[in-house]
Each structure stands twice: as structure tokens, then as C-alpha cells.
Amino acid sequence: xTMTDMNACDxxxxxxxxxxxxxxxxxxxxxxTGVDLGTACIVLAVMDENYQPAAGAYRYADVVKDxxxxxxxxxxxxxxxxxxxxxxxxxxxxLYAAAAIPPGTGDLDGxxxxxxxxxAGFELTNVLDEPTAANQVLxxxxxxxxxxxxxxxxxxxxxxxxxxxxxxDATGGTHLTLVTAGAYKISFQEAxxxxxxxxxxxxxxxxxxxxxEKIATIITTQTSGFEIDGLYLVGGTACLTGIxxxxxxxxxxxxxxxxxxxFVTPLGxxxxxxxxxx
Numbered sequence: 001x002t003m004t005d006m007n008a009c010d011x012x013x014x015x016x017x018x019x020x021x022x023x024x025x026x027x028x029x030x031x032x033t034g035v036d037l038g039t040a041c042i043v044l045a046v047m048d049e050n051y052q053p054a055a056g057a058y059r060y061a062d063v064v065k066d067x068x069x070x071x072x073x074x075x076x077x078x079x080x081x082x083x084x085x086x087x088x089x090x091x092x093x094x095l096y097a098a099a100a101i102p103p104g105t106g107d108l109d110g111x112x113x114x115x116x117x118x119x120a121g122f123e124l125t126n127v128l129d130e131p132t133a134a135n136q137v138l139x140x141x142x143x144x145x146x147x148x149x150x151x152x153x154x155x156x157x158x159x160x161x162x163x164x165x166x167x168x169d170a171t172g173g174t175h176l177t178l179v180t181a182g183a184y185k186i187s188f189q190e191a192x193x194x195x196x197x198x199x200x201x202x203x204x205x206x207x208x209x210x211x212x213e214k215i216a217t218i219i220t221t222q223t224s225g226f227e228i229d230g231l232y233l234v235g236g237t238a239c240l241t242g243i244x245x246x247x248x249x250x251x252x253x254x255x256x257x258x259x260x261x262x263f264v265t266p267l268g269x270x271x272x273x274x275x276x277x278x
Contacts, residue, residue, distance in 0.1 A: 003006050004086060004255050006107040006256055006258065008139070009138055009139075009258050009264065010258055010259040012053065012257055012267055013259050013263050014259065015052070015053045016045060016053040017056075017260065017263070018053075019022050019046075019054055019055050019056055020055070020056040020057065023029075023046075023086070023090055024048070024052075024055070025052050025054070025091070026049055028048075029047045029092050030046045030275070031047065031054060031055075031090065031094055031095075031096070032046070032047050032051065032084075032096055032097075032098070032125075032131075032273035032275075033045065033047075033083075033096065033098070033270060033273060034046075034100075034236060034266045034267065034269030034270030034273060035067065035079060035097050035099045035116075035117050035120075035266075035269065035273070036077075036096070036099075036100060036130075036265050036266035036269055037063070037064050037113055037116060037151075038064060038073060038150060038235075038236060039062075039064045039065060039151040039172070039173065039174065040060060040062070040149075040150035040173060040192070040236050041042060041058055041148050041236055041262065042058065042059050042063070042064075042078050043056070043057075043058040043263065044057050044058070044083065044086060044266070045082065045094045045261070045263070045266040045267050045269065046086055046094065046270065047267075047270045047271065048272070051270075051271055053092065053267070055086050055089055055090055056083075056086075056263075056266075057082045057121065057159065058084055059078055059081075060133050060196075060261075061074070061075075061076040061078050061085050063078065063139075063158050064150075064151070066150055069112040071115060071245075072112060072115075074122050075097045076116050076119040078094070078261045079116060079117065079119075079120035080120040080121060083121060083122070083160070084127065087107055092113050092141045092246065094122065095122065096123050096124035096125050096270050096273055096274065096277075097117050097125065097273060098125055098127065098128070098132045098273035099113050099117045099124065099125070099269060100113075100127065100128050100129060100132075100265065100268075100269045101129060101130065102147075102149070102151075102152045102154050102168045103130070103132055103154045103155075103156070103167055104167040104269070107237060108272075112143065112178040114127055123277045123278050124277065125273050125274045125275065125276055125277055125278060126269075126278065127271055127278070128272055129156065130154050130235075130265050131147040131152035131154045131156030131166065131265075132147070132156050132157060132163050132166065132236070132268075133268035133269045134232075134234045134264045134265045134268045135263050135268065136267075136268035136269075136271040136272055137267050138232050138234075138258075138264065138268075140229075140230045140232060141158065141160060141161045141229075142158060142160065142228070142232070143157075143158055143225065143228055143229045143232060144156065144223050144226075144228050144230075144232070144236070144253075145158065145217055145234060146229050146231050146232065146235075146238075147235040147245075147265060148160065148173065148215060148234070148261075149172050149173065149236060149237075150172050150236060151170065151172050151175050151217075151238060152168050152170050152172050153168070153169050153215055153218060153235075154166070154167070154235075155167050155168075155169075155218075155219060155222050157222075157223060157226050158275055159226070159227075165222075166178075167222045169222070171214060171215055172237055173235075173237035174235060175193075175237060176211050176212075178242070179193055179207065179208055179210075179211050180195050180204065180207065180208065183207045195240070196239075198241060200239055201241035202241065203244070204240070205240065205242040205243070207245070208240065209246055211266070212240075212243055212246045212247065213250050215241070215247065216234045216246065216247045216250035216251050217250065219247065219251050220250070220251050221233065221240060223251075223253070227264040228253050229254070229255070230253065230255065230256055231247065231251065231253050231254070231255040232255075232256050232257075233247065234257070234258065234260075234262075234264040234265055235262065235264075235265065236255055236261070236262045238261035238262075239260070239261055239262055240252070244256070249260070
């Protein structure tokens with residue numbers, strides 16, 4: 001992958017950020033939705049019939065823990081509300097949705113994420129793992145997509161455009177929040193809000209460096225034995241300013257980060273949505 005491809009990814013993210021503010025109606029009324037049930041944030045990304053961003057909405061929530069749905073009713077409720085909000089803006093019903101799960105949680109999850117999407121009133125057309133979904137946007141040929149979420153870090157190793165290995169480790173944004181809470185002697189909720197505010201990132205990066213280095217060590221272990229041209233960071237936790245520098249220094253692998261890493265996976269999920277019901 002070259003930096004021009006990163007430009008294509010950044011362009012798509014920028015277009016998506018624009019339609020969150022001002023949705024674009026499709027002339028045909030056909031829409032494909034990606035539902036990203038994150039540990040810290042739930043995102044709905046809507047594409048038109050040409051798979052161009054049409055609308056989007058997101059909400060911070062704690063209905064998922066370490067990739068598992070812990071508040072089933074709450075999750076359905078939020079997805080329903082976001083769906084209704086987007087339907088009102090687009091003046092149509094959103095029928096089709098795809099979803100994603102952290103790598104390796106398919107059996108453990110027991111279809112909870114599928115059931116949340118169905119429970120919110122969508123027809124489910126696809127379920128894939130999160131880093132693989134992100135690569136629908138990144139389009140890397142040889143490298144590793146590192147999806148640093150709230151509860152877990154998912155790594156998808158891509159060789160010649162095909163996924164060669166997918167792994168998940170239970171280290172993510174939650175650990176950064178816990179360290180922030182401890183360092184500043186504040187509650188978990190306060191620490192989460194403090195960490196989310198970009199104004200605090202320069203000061204926080206020093207405090208959080210050991211946890212980021214732990215994530216880098218996980219990446220090194222999991223990518224060992226593979227030829228990795230680059231690491232591509234996505235997920236809400238990757239929004240931490242400077243995280244890519246620490247990971248690159250520790251792994252010795254060139255590390256790239258899109259403009260807004262939080263939206264890459266939901267856009268990839270939406271790109272994987274069709275009108276063929278599972």
C-alpha cells in the first residue's frame with residue numbers, strides 16, 4: 001500500500017464525516033448500513049447504491065465489554081434509535097445491514113451481535129471480523145490491520161490481498177482509561193472523557209506509553225514469521241495522538257494511521273453489506 005491509498009481511505013472518512021452532519025439522499029432509495037458495536041462507541045455508517053457515504057450517526061455507550069454484548073436490550077435500543085434518526089433524515093426505511101465481531105469471538109458471542117442488528121429492525125446480510133472489515137476501506141495487499149478498540153486489539157494479517165491470520169487480544173482502550181484513572185485519581189467515567197479529549201493527548205501520551213508499548217509487543221508477537229510491509233491502525237483507541245509513533249518505534253514496522261481511525265471499520269462493514277439476506 002502506498003500513501004496515495006491512505007489518501008483514498010482518508011477521503012472516504014472525510015466524506016463520511018461530512019454526511020454525518022449533512023446526509024446525502026440516494027436517487028434510487030437503496031441504502032446499505034454498517035453497524036459497528038464498539039466497546040466505547042456504536043457507529044452506523046450508511047452507503048448509497050454506489051457504495052458512497054450517504055449518512056451516519058454514532059453514540060458513546062457501554063453496552064459492549066471486551067467485544068461481547070453485555071447489555072443486550074440497551075444495545076438494541078441504541079441501534080434502533082440511531083436507525084430511526086437516520087431514517088428520518090433520509091426519509092426512507094433502512095432495510096439492509098452488515099455487522100462485525102472481534103476476531104475469534106464468533107462462537108463465544110453466540111450470535112448476540114447478529115441478534116442486536118435483527119432486533120433493531122434490520123435484515124442482516126453479512127457478519128465479518130472487524131480488522132477484515134477495516135481492510136475493505138484500507139485495501140492493503142501485504143501488512144497488518146490493527147483494530148485497537150475499547151476492550152480488545154484485533155490484528156488481521158494480510159498477504160497478497162488475502163487475510164492470512166486473524167487474532168484478538170484483550171488489551172485496548174479500557175486499559176488506557178484505567179491507567180488514566182489511576183494516574184489522575186479520577187473515576188473511570190471521568191478518565192474516559194478526559195482520554196477522549198484531544199486537548200489532553202499530548203500530556204496523556206507519556207502516562208499511557210507503557211500500555212501502548214504493551215499493545216506494540218502484542219503486535220510484534222502476533223505478526224512474527226510474517227512479512228509485514230506496514231501496520232495500519234484503526235479503532236477508537238487509535239485516535240490517541242502520537243500512538244502510531246510509539247508503536248512504530250517499538251515494533252520497528254512502518255505504522256500508518258488514517259485521519260479518523262474510529263470510522264474506518266464501520267465504513268468497511270457498510271461496504272460489505274448487500275441486499276442478500278443471510
